[in-house]
Amino acid sequence: KKTGFYKVYTAINENFKRIYAELSDGGEAELVLENPDNPFEGGLHIKAKPKNKKVIRLESLSGGEKSLTGLAFIFAIQQYDPSPFYFLDEVDMFLDAINAEIVAKVIKKNSAKAQFIMISLRKVTLQYADRLYGVTLEPNGTSKVVALELDQIKDMVEEKPKEES
Amino acid sequence: KKTGFYKVYTAINENFKRIYAELSDGGEAELVLENPDNPFEGGLHIKAKPKNKKVIRLESLSGGEKSLTGLAFIFAIQQYDPSPFYFLDEVDMFLDAINAEIVAKVIKKNSAKAQFIMISLRKVTLQYADRLYGVTLEPNGTSKVVALELDQIKDMVEEKPKEES
Amino acid sequence: MYLKEIQMRNFKTFTKPISITFERGFTAVTGPNGSGKSNISDAVLFVLGPKSSRVIRAGKLTDLIFNGGKEGKPAKECECSLIFDNTDRTIPIDADEVKLTRVVKISPSDPSGYNSYFYVNDKKSTLTEFEELLANARISADSYNIVRQGDITSIVEKMTPVDIRRIIDGIA
Amino acid sequence: MYLKEIQMRNFKTFTKPISITFERGFTAVTGPNGSGKSNISDAVLFVLGPKSSRVIRAGKLTDLIFNGGKEGKPAKECECSLIFDNTDRTIPIDADEVKLTRVVKISPSDPSGYNSYFYVNDKKSTLTEFEELLANARISADSYNIVRQGDITSIVEKMTPVDIRRIIDGIA
Numbered sequence: 001k002k003t004g005f006y007k008v009y010t011a012i013n014e015n016f017k018r019i020y021a022e023l024s025d026g027g028e029a030e031l032v033l034e035n036p037d038n039p040f041e042g043g044l045h046i047k048a049k050p051k052n053k054k055v056i057r058l059e060s061l062s063g064g065e066k067s068l069t070g071l072a073f074i075f076a077i078q079q080y081d082p083s084p085f086y087f088l089d090e091v092d093m094f095l096d097a098i099n100a101e102i103v104a105k106v107i108k109k110n111s112a113k114a115q116f117i118m119i120s121l122r123k124v125t126l127q128y129a130d131r132l133y134g135v136t137l138e139p140n141g142t143s144k145v146v147a148l149e150l151d152q153i154k155d156m157v158e159e160k161p162k163e164e165s
Numbered sequence: 166k167k168t169g170f171y172k173v174y175t176a177i178n179e180n181f182k183r184i185y186a187e188l189s190d191g192g193e194a195e196l197v198l199e200n201p202d203n204p205f206e207g208g209l210h211i212k213a214k215p216k217n218k219k220v221i222r223l224e225s226l227s228g229g230e231k232s233l234t235g236l237a238f239i240f241a242i243q244q245y246d247p248s249p250f251y252f253l254d255e256v257d258m259f260l261d262a263i264n265a266e267i268v269a270k271v272i273k274k275n276s277a278k279a280q281f282i283m284i285s286l287r288k289v290t291l292q293y294a295d296r297l298y299g300v301t302l303e304p305n306g307t308s309k310v311v312a313l314e315l316d317q318i319k320d321m322v323e324e325k326p327k328e329e330s
Numbered sequence: 331m332y333l334k335e336i337q338m339r340n341f342k343t344f345t346k347p348i349s350i351t352f353e354r355g356f357t358a359v360t361g362p363n364g365s366g367k368s369n370i371s372d373a374v375l376f377v378l379g380p381k382s383s384r385v386i387r388a389g390k391l392t393d394l395i396f397n398g399g400k401e402g403k404p405a406k407e408c409e410c411s412l413i414f415d416n417t418d419r420t421i422p423i424d425a426d427e428v429k430l431t432r433v434v435k436i437s438p439s440d441p442s443g444y445n446s447y448f449y450v451n452d453k454k455s456t457l458t459e460f461e462e463l464l465a466n467a468r469i470s471a472d473s474y475n476i477v478r479q480g481d482i483t484s485i486v487e488k489m490t491p492v493d494i495r496r497i498i499d500g501i502a
Numbered sequence: 503m504y505l506k507e508i509q510m511r512n513f514k515t516f517t518k519p520i521s522i523t524f525e526r527g528f529t530a531v532t533g534p535n536g537s538g539k540s541n542i543s544d545a546v547l548f549v550l551g552p553k554s555s556r557v558i559r560a561g562k563l564t565d566l567i568f569n570g571g572k573e574g575k576p577a578k579e580c581e582c583s584l585i586f587d588n589t590d591r592t593i594p595i596d597a598d599e600v601k602l603t604r605v606v607k608i609s610p611s612d613p614s615g616y617n618s619y620f621y622v623n624d625k626k627s628t629l630t631e632f633e634e635l636l637a638n639a640r641i642s643a644d645s646y647n648i649v650r651q652g653d654i655t656s657i658v659e660k661m662t663p664v665d666i667r668r669i670i671d672g673i674a
């Protein structure tokens with residue numbers, strides 16, 4: 001049981017280090033066991049060090065940094081043992097445009113090994129999808145779903161330059 | 166004391182109804198006292214009904230609908246009794262581009278009566294500001310702040326169309 | 331194995347019977363605030379998580395049933411189905427597709443106020459059978475592959491070190 | 503009254519003494535993830551909320567002091583000032599500007615591990631005087647005009663009906 005755990009833990013930790021470095025453009029992260037001799041008696045800590053910074057408490061990371069850390073953890077497991085599908089609801093909402101695009105590229109890449117369904121309002125994310133659905137609310141309060149082409153989302157999510165007023 | 170409370174409550178409630186309808190394109194909302202005869206013995210409920218929907222529990226509203234409700238409440242008080250300044254950190258993160266723009270316009274309007282400082286990653290919000298600051302992290306892990314012109318934010322937050330790959 | 335289709339009827343804002351088909355790869359869903367995007371992920375959690383508290387933002391299970399919207403009549407039951415491609419037989423059923431269906435009906439005579447029904451490939455099933463099938467395929471409403479809106483930072487903020495270790499236990 | 507300037511020194515990622523000036527109207531702040539935007543709002547809460555738990559995402563007050571970043575040396579103290587335009591005399595001090603300064607110094611001999619100092623217009627002050635001044639101007643770290651990142655939905659999700667009524671009480 002312990003050897004089984006070690007094998008999985010080591011593989012996922014390797015993935016996590018690599019993927020976090022990729023998502024954070026050179027940051028360092030790892031999964032640290034509280035009790036390496038008896039893993040089942042302790043927990044597992046996530047340590048993340050964004051680029052050019054010291055390691056600090058996870059709570060003190062910024063919103064975007066926390067999101068990247070959480071996503072790196074999900075992808076690290078997915079690369080070792082993919083789930084049949086992934087359903088992610090606006091996981092890009094704290095991300096700036098550059099990080100949102102990096103994450104979308106990684107999801108696109110990972111979607112070769114597992115199915116990803118992602119709800120997003122950010123155009124920089126939607127442009128990487130293979131297929132696009134738009135959900136709208138009819139005047140009677142019921143939802144409708146239509147398949148969309150990328151250029152059709154202009155109205156829903158396009159960040160329009162201010163009309164000259 | 167009770168008459169003083171009623172006067173403030175009624176005025177803010179009127180503002181809240183008007184502003185929520187404006188932010189949600191025709192939804193209805195109000196502030197309801199738990200104990201109208203003895204307001205200090207009960208609390209105050211927010212009731213919100215997005216356009217074309219029935220009133221439901223606040224928790225069941227969507228992320229964007231909750232944000233609009235919270236913002237309408239802040240603006241309702243601000244219009245009755247402005248604070249010296251408002252400091253809002255990414256309050257537009259759940260909003261779609263259309264709602265983010267509506268909120269930015271209302272903030273621009275309200276900024277004639279009170280000072281608004283707003284942290285945002287959304288271009289649709291930034292374009293309404295009178296002044297713009299950019300914060301960046303130097304390689305040694307320290308922050309720098311520079312005054313920006315709107316066209317300079319292209320790199321930081323611009324949702325770039327996907328390079329033709 | 332992958333998720334081929336989500337079917338809903340009278341589930342939150344999805345009133346008329348609707349079917350959304352999915353392929354492998356990367357599918358994105360977008361739309362205005364309040365249009366019903368997160369309600370789709372609630373439908374997935376509703377089917378996969380009979381006992382999970384994550385499923386509903388609402389208080390009671392019956393809050394998931396269409397409440398009538400602007401002027402309509404509230405419905406009396408809601409139904410959701412997930413159809414998985416099972417050609418690799420991840421779910422121990424000898425069929426290329428597995429359809430998991432859950433129905434909740436308002437039932438005033440029942441102490442909880444509603445009844446829950448489960449179906450596997452349109453044949454009546456039980457909660458226990460449902461849970462066994464899902465456990466075999468290692469999918470559940472509480473697992474890390476479903477991230478609800480606003481939850482992405484909770485892996486880092488709210489989960490305890492033991493919670494995180496348990497995710498790895500589940501895989502080992 | 504409005505906020506004219508924020509000054510920081512060795513506060514989180516703001517190491518060298520920095521001053522950010524503000525005008526009336528609408529000022530927006532933007533920048534990449536982790537660059538230090540929310541740290542600016544933490545500086546405002548740090549000065550305005552001596553007793554407030556909202557102020558720091560960190561565990562201890564000393565976590566607010568610059569930790570050295572990539573290769574630098576950790577600092578021993580941090581200082582933040584807020585300068586308000588007081589031409590309308592909202593703050594009961596006879597001066598066109600009011601500068602509120604708070605300093606935290608690491609102090610191993612103190613049981614809590616640090617000392618806090620307060621200054622009003624560069625003259626030493628006390629926590630009590632600080633709180634009185636802020637109460638007069640009806641600004642505090644806990645009031646509704648400062649919304650931290652991710653908190654906009656908490657007015658609707660986490661606040662109780664009594665919390666909400668209390669906001670109105672404060673104005674009446």
Ligand SMILES: Nc1ncnc2c1ncn2[C@@H]1O[C@H](COP(=O)(O)OP(=O)(O)OP(=O)(O)O)[C@@H](O)[C@H]1O
Nearest residue numbers: 227228229342363364365366367368369395396397
């Ligand atoms: N039982 C129900 N019957 C009818 N409508 C319901 C029911 N339960 C919830 N709703 C409606 O569903 C809406 C929420 O939808 P949802 O959370 O899916 O929006 P969303 O598209 O995810 O929006 P956002 O982009 O803001 O996150 C609410 O406005 C609510 O009125």
Ligand SMILES: Nc1ncnc2c1ncn2[C@@H]1O[C@H](COP(=O)(O)OP(=O)(O)OP(=O)(O)O)[C@@H](O)[C@H]1O
Nearest residue numbers: 062063064514535536537538539540541567568569
């Ligand atoms: N005492 C400290 N010394 C040095 N750096 C610190 C200190 N406390 C926090 N930090 C750093 O500040 C960063 C967080 O900054 P902040 O939350 O302001 O980012 P942000 O610009 O708001 O980003 P986002 O857009 O993701 O919200 C963390 O990466 C953390 O390493």
Ligand SMILES: [Mg+2]
Nearest residue numbers: 227228368479
């Ligand atoms: Mg949603």
Ligand SMILES: [Mg+2]
Nearest residue numbers: 062063540651
């Ligand atoms: Mg921030």
